[in-house]
Amino acid sequence: xxxxIDRYLxxxxxxxxxxxxxxxxxxxxxxxxIFASFIMVAVWTAVYLNSDxxxxxxxxxxxxxxxxxxxxxxxxxxxxxxxxxxxxxxIQSGTVTTALVKPVAYTAQIFLNSLGNNIxxxxxxxxxFLALIVLIGxxxxxxxxxxxxxxxxxxxxxxxxxxFFMIGTLAVYLTNIWGIIAVTESLYMLLGGxxxxxxxxPSWANxxxxxxxxxxxxxxxxxxxxxxxxxxxxxxxxxxxxxxxxPLFALSVLVWNRVRGxxxxxxx
Amino acid sequence: MEDYAVRVENVSKWFKAHExxxxxxxxxxxxxxxxxxxxxxxxxxxxxxxxxxxLLGRNxxxxxTLIKILSGILHADSGKVSVLGLEPWTERIELAQQLxxxxxxxxxxxxxxxxxxxxxxxxxVYNIGQxxxxxxxxxxxxxxxxxxxxxxxxxxxxxxEQMKCNFVASVLHNPKIVFLDxxxxxxxxxxxxxxxxxxxxxxxKYKTTFILTxxxxxxxxxxxxxxxxxxxxxxxxxxRLKLEAMFGDKRHVELHMAEPNHINFxxxxxxxxxxxxxxxxxxxxxxLKTKNFLALLNRKEILDYRVAEPGLNFILNKFYAKLDRExx
Amino acid sequence: MENRLVRDIRFYLLSQYYWWxxxxxxxEQAAMWLIYSIINTAYSYITVAVIYAVSSGIAGWSYYQxxxxxxxxxxxxxxxxxxxxxxxxxxxxxRGGMDPYLIRPYGxxxxxxxxxxxxxxxxxxxxxxxxxxxSAFKIGFNAIGLxxxxxxxxxxxxxxxxxxxxxxxxxxHLLKSANFVQRLLSFVQQASQYPLAVYGFVGQxxxxxxxxxxxxxxxxxxAFLSSISALGFSEAIxxxxxxxxxxxVAFNKLQIYYTxxxx
Numbered sequence: 071x072x073x074x075i076d077r078y079l080x081x082x083x084x085x086x087x088x089x090x091x092x093x094x095x096x097x098x099x100x101x102x103x104i105f106a107s108f109i110m111v112a113v114w115t116a117v118y119l120n121s122d123x124x125x126x127x128x129x130x131x132x133x134x135x136x137x138x139x140x141x142x143x144x145x146x147x148x149x150x151x152x153x154x155x156x157x158x159x160x161i162q163s164g165t166v167t168t169a170l171v172k173p174v175a176y177t178a179q180i181f182l183n184s185l186g187n188n189i190x191x192x193x194x195x196x197x198x199f200l201a202l203i204v205l206i207g208x209x210x211x212x213x214x215x216x217x218x219x220x221x222x223x224x225x226x227x228x229x230x231x232x233x234f235f236m237i238g239t240l241a242v243y244l245t246n247i248w249g250i251i252a253v254t255e256s257l258y259m260l261l262g263g264x265x266x267x268x269x270x271x272p273s274w275a276n277x278x279x280x281x282x283x284x285x286x287x288x289x290x291x292x293x294x295x296x297x298x299x300x301x302x303x304x305x306x307x308x309x310x311x312x313x314x315x316x317p318l319f320a321l322s323v324l325v326w327n328r329v330r331g332x333x334x335x336x337x338x
Numbered sequence: 339m340e341d342y343a344v345r346v347e348n349v350s351k352w353f354k355a356h357e358x359x360x361x362x363x364x365x366x367x368x369x370x371x372x373x374x375x376x377x378x379x380x381x382x383x384x385x386x387x388x389x390x391x392x393l394l395g396r397n398x399x400x401x402x403t404l405i406k407i408l409s410g411i412l413h414a415d416s417g418k419v420s421v422l423g424l425e426p427w428t429e430r431i432e433l434a435q436q437l438x439x440x441x442x443x444x445x446x447x448x449x450x451x452x453x454x455x456x457x458x459x460x461x462x463v464y465n466i467g468q469x470x471x472x473x474x475x476x477x478x479x480x481x482x483x484x485x486x487x488x489x490x491x492x493x494x495x496x497x498x499e500q501m502k503c504n505f506v507a508s509v510l511h512n513p514k515i516v517f518l519d520x521x522x523x524x525x526x527x528x529x530x531x532x533x534x535x536x537x538x539x540x541x542x543k544y545k546t547t548f549i550l551t552x553x554x555x556x557x558x559x560x561x562x563x564x565x566x567x568x569x570x571x572x573x574x575x576x577x578r579l580k581l582e583a584m585f586g587d588k589r590h591v592e593l594h595m596a597e598p599n600h601i602n603f604x605x606x607x608x609x610x611x612x613x614x615x616x617x618x619x620x621x622x623x624x625x626l627k628t629k630n631f632l633a634l635l636n637r638k639e640i641l642d643y644r645v646a647e648p649g650l651n652f653i654l655n656k657f658y659a660k661l662d663r664e665x666x
Numbered sequence: 667m668e669n670r671l672v673r674d675i676r677f678y679l680l681s682q683y684y685w686w687x688x689x690x691x692x693x694e695q696a697a698m699w700l701i702y703s704i705i706n707t708a709y710s711y712i713t714v715a716v717i718y719a720v721s722s723g724i725a726g727w728s729y730y731q732x733x734x735x736x737x738x739x740x741x742x743x744x745x746x747x748x749x750x751x752x753x754x755x756x757x758x759x760x761r762g763g764m765d766p767y768l769i770r771p772y773g774x775x776x777x778x779x780x781x782x783x784x785x786x787x788x789x790x791x792x793x794x795x796x797x798x799x800x801s802a803f804k805i806g807f808n809a810i811g812l813x814x815x816x817x818x819x820x821x822x823x824x825x826x827x828x829x830x831x832x833x834x835x836x837x838x839h840l841l842k843s844a845n846f847v848q849r850l851l852s853f854v855q856q857a858s859q860y861p862l863a864v865y866g867f868v869g870q871x872x873x874x875x876x877x878x879x880x881x882x883x884x885x886x887x888x889a890f891l892s893s894i895s896a897l898g899f900s901e902a903i904x905x906x907x908x909x910x911x912x913x914x915v916a917f918n919k920l921q922i923y924y925t926x927x928x929x
Contacts, residue, residue, distance in 0.1 A: 095845065102849045109857050109865075113717075113724070116864040121721040248786060249698030253705045260709065266716045353928050377928060406926050411768045413922050434771035445766030450688040462680045463770055491691075 085186020103142040110138040127270035140292040143199040147191035151184040154251045157238025225311040226286035232318040239329045263289025283314040343547035344385040349417035351378040377403040379570040388545035392561035399567040401551040438513035446507040453503040464511035478506045498529035518550040555650040594642040674776035681780035707793025730804040737798035739858040739883035747787035754782040756844035762927030814889035822882030825906045828913040835920035858883045881906040
């Protein structure tokens with residue numbers, strides 16, 4: 071049994087180590103994400119000044135600033151690994167067949183590799199960035215908030231991995247899925263609160279979003295750290311996430327079995 | 339009128355190569371250590387219109403670099419270059435109209451489209467008249483056996499077919515001078531032969547000048563002249579026959595025996611290969627006629643033998659070996 | 667003998683024709699292209715729609731005027747991506763893939779533009795154009811404004827393309843990596859969707875003189891809305907042209923560093 075754990079741990083560590091080679095990439099990413107945050111700062115400042123209000127959608131202007139810095143910090147590690155593109159590459163180049171014969175299941179490889187990458191990005195970049203934001207923004211963080219934050223991130227990673235995994239497998243049926251990947255990523259960003267804070271959307275939209283797991287990726291973690299999400303809201307979202315995780319997992323397995331059958335029957 | 343197709347005078351080119359640093363920040367990467375790689379050193383030669391020249395050399399000898407300088411793709415660091423009376427780097431566009439370069443298997447083709455689309459495209463690119471286009475296309479389709487191939491998608495073609503189509507696309511506009519860079523790598527034999535034949539025909543009919551870079555020895559057969567580059571320097575510039583004659587006093591003798599034995603072949607010459615029942619030796623021409631050698635051939639253990647001139651490959655390897663020795 | 671510019675444009679158009687032919691070989695790509703166009707269009711406008719739904723928006727810009735600006739910025743940036751596929755181009759430069767193209771009898775700019783394609787970006791242009799017409803219709807327009815707009819968009823667009831090509835050659839020479847350029851343009855794209863005035867004087871300067879995106883989005887939009895003076899218009903044209911010329915010259919000077927995969 072330890073041998074199995076060892077194997078899977080190895081994949082995780084490799085995913086982690088791979089990122090070390092791309093350290094300079096992370097500096098670049100961080101830099102531009104900070105710039106992107108400043109764009110939103112400038113825009114929303116203009117908006118608040120012009121409307122002469124102190125709060126929009128429950129956010130004061132400082133909170134709006136912090137929101138965008140927070141989601142950019144989180145996005146560096148959450149939206150780090152382009153799983154769908156990787157799977158598409160594997161399938162089109164044929165390397166998927168060699169991956170299939172490894173002692174670690176392909177699905178597990180994808181999952182763990184991505185997890186390793188994200189953990190690295192999380193520790194190396196997101197964490198320090200978040201710490202900085204918390205300090206500068208004078209955010210009061212309770213242990214409970216941090217715990218909730220971590221649970222949200224873990225759940226968000228799980229759900230998004232399943233979804234993007236399934237999207238990636240479409241490469242078996244279509245020659246080029248760039249459009250599908252792009253649309254999925256855009257939608258995910260939007261529904262996750264990456265474009266505007268979800269509380270700014272009309273209530274009918276929010277009612278639907280409350281039933282979807284996407285807000286666990288950006289909006290909820292940011293709101294949790296800002297202290298703007300009630301415990302009730304957080305628990306509800308986590309529950310929604312868990313409820314989605316199970317069928318998504320089952321669906322992924324189904325899709326994968328189908329796809330794997332197709333790959334091996336064609337001869338890879 | 340310009341009698342020379344190519345004039346190269348004291349051309350040198352070096353590349354800056356970097357010590358690759360994987361780690362380190364943006365800044366340290368900019369400050370990495372650089373060293374210079376001398377790709378071409380003081381190369382000089384002239385080529386007349388209508389010549390077919392083989393440019394030989396091992397990998398890294400500078401032959402591709404030379405071709406790229408002659409095409410206007412790269413800029414020589416020193417020396418003078420003139421192709422069809424034009425300076426390639428500064429007069430690239432004028433030269434391009436009369437230049438054909440065959441690079442790789444599918445450089446001029448569209449991957450997802452049939453080859454004929456690339457031909458049509460070239461017709462537009464080089465402004466080829468309709469009649470001439472049709473005539474030349476007919477000719478190439480016939481000589482290169484592409485009639486059933488050219489309307490297929492490039493991605494479905496074999497390497498040989500791609501190569502042939504790429505060749506057509508590159509010379510459709512009847513350029514006065516054509517460079518072929520490693521034209522037959524990975525290509526099947528019939529295609530290679532067809533290509534060589536076409537080159538010879540084009541030269542005969544239009545006095546097209548060809549320079550082909552290669553390290554495949556059989557390609558050299560169509561060239562009358564060979565230029566050999568080694569580590570950026572020109573070490574040989576003469577006819578192909580002279581190259582073959584350079585180590586021409588040797589013969590390769592292949593002996594077949596009935597069963598393994600302990601005959602000491604080393605007395606007669608250099609043993610190149612020794613198997614259980616076969617021996618290949620390099621023997622001096624004069625040794626062949628000696629009584630001793632004839633006695634060897636007459637031994638009962640020897641079933642059969644074959645005498646041949648050493649192949650060009652062998653000659654080149656000896657040449658390179660000689661150069662390496664001289665370098666030390 | 668045809669004028670060189672005319673020849674180069676003809677070559678460019680011919681190349682586009684064949685790139686599109688190659689693209690349309692797989693019909694599912696075309697379908698995906700259309701779907702992406704629709705979704706992407708809607709996506710670009712979410713922020714603006716939300717802002718104007720929950721507040722009075724940005725000073726001096728009505729909702730439809732903002733839509734107009736966003737459409738312009740979207741169209742121009744995607745036109746840039748259509749013509750200059752950054753990663754593809756950098757890849758060609760790095761492995762000597764530009765060679766087969768450099769031996770064609772045309773200027774380097776048109777060769778660079780024709781050696782790769784960014785057809786997937788063109789889908790955003792379609793959606794952006796629809797939005798542009800819609801918002802223009804809602805705003806109402808006059809002939810002078812329209813003319814000024816078109817002139818600036820074209821001049822600004824060309825400036826952006828030349829500037830980007832120059833950047834790519836520069837970063838090819840220095841780092842052999844397109845990462846920075848890619849992200850820079852992504853950042854600039856987002857910034858260009860909003861009136862440059864919100865970034866303050868320094869910000870506006872950066873997006874005008876350092877990265878000339880202002881000439882392709884903000885100033886044309888203002889020209890259309892008749893909120894730019896004749897002097898301002900002339901200045902914009904002059905500065906954009908100057909940047910174009912500098913970029914063009916720099917691009918050509920940097921050609922000497924192309925190593926075609928060697929070194």
